Amino acid sequence: MQIFISGSLAYDRIMDFPGRFSDHILPDKIHVLNVCFMVNGLNEKFGGTAGNIAYNLALLGERPLILATAGKDFDNYETWLNEHSLSLKGIRRIADELTAGAYITTDQADNQITGFNPGAMKYPSLYEFDGTEPQKALPIVAPGNLEDMLIYTRNYKKRKIEYIFDPGQSIPNWSGDLLIEMLTSSSLLVSNDYELEMIMRATKMKKAELLRYTGGIITTLGENGSLVCSRDQEVKISAARASQVQDPTGAGDAYRAGLIKGLVVGKSLPEAARMGATCASYAVECHGTQEHRFSEEEFWARYHANFGPMIS
Secondary structure, X not given: OEEEEEOOXXXXXXXXXXXXXHHOOXXXXXXXXXXXXXXXXXXXXXXXXXXHHHHHHHHOOOOOEEEEEEOOOOXXXXXXXXXXXXXXXXXXXXXXXOOEEEEEEEOOOOOEEEEEEXXXXXXXXXXXXXXXXXXXXXXXXXXXOHHHHHHHHHHHXXXXXXXXXXXXXXXXXXXXXXXXXXXXXXXXXXXEHHHHHXXXXXXXXXXXXXXXXXXXXXXXXXXXXXXXXXXXXXXXXXXXXXXXXXXXXXXXXXXXXHHHHHHHOOOOHHHHHHHHHXXXXXXXXXXXXXXXXXXXXXXXXXXXXXXXXXXX
16 A cells, blocks of 8 residues: 655754743833844754654554655755655655744743744645556645645545545635535545634534545544544544653654554554554654654554554
């Protein structure tokens, strides 16, 4: 089964400010804000929705194809992907742009100020699916270049390829009509509870109405687990226990990877969601979205410890 992951590739550049932003921002001067925060250094991490999902799938023994754009500074990330045997065939390089980057400064009260440069993500990845067999493909459309998200969903429908729709952070950029268009004929809609509320407001539809357009809705609920809804049942999936919780960033992408792995190997939707929860539990144990590690043996040991033996 060929897994296609369209979305973003980005560098997360993380800085720690050894103080509190509030001590340096004057409320009566907020309209003429001009401050400089001296940080303790900068850590560069690999990120982006497509990169994160692909990384977790590589840990699970899969070799998905990333469909995204990258810039002239992509060499380090390229080396990282090669180390994990992830193909570069679906990545379009934009020679005069930087790879998308998030610049995140965190103070001692865990407040964050983030700047995001889309860079190469402003351009579509333009992948052609010639020769792709619908029964041997499983794509996920994750947040990334907007043109990619629209064109790829149309392309999958034209080729009768079932896909997972994961609009995430892109939701404010879409009209309700376009969200419904991209959702229609998807096998699953995956989002967190806040994003689902945004989708319902944009489309003016309740969840039961959205289920007329997609095969199922999976809603992640953070430490409260996730909810798997189809047209005839609703299953609550508990979160898997992590050894420690360091940073929840990237847990959603890890969940999607575990879910996809489950679907690829023929598990039921609730079982695949439990695999998603297991994968997510590793992501929260480290700072950064691609810093955790696990073997397949460790993965299954944690799955069984949390959920017992798999039914099938």
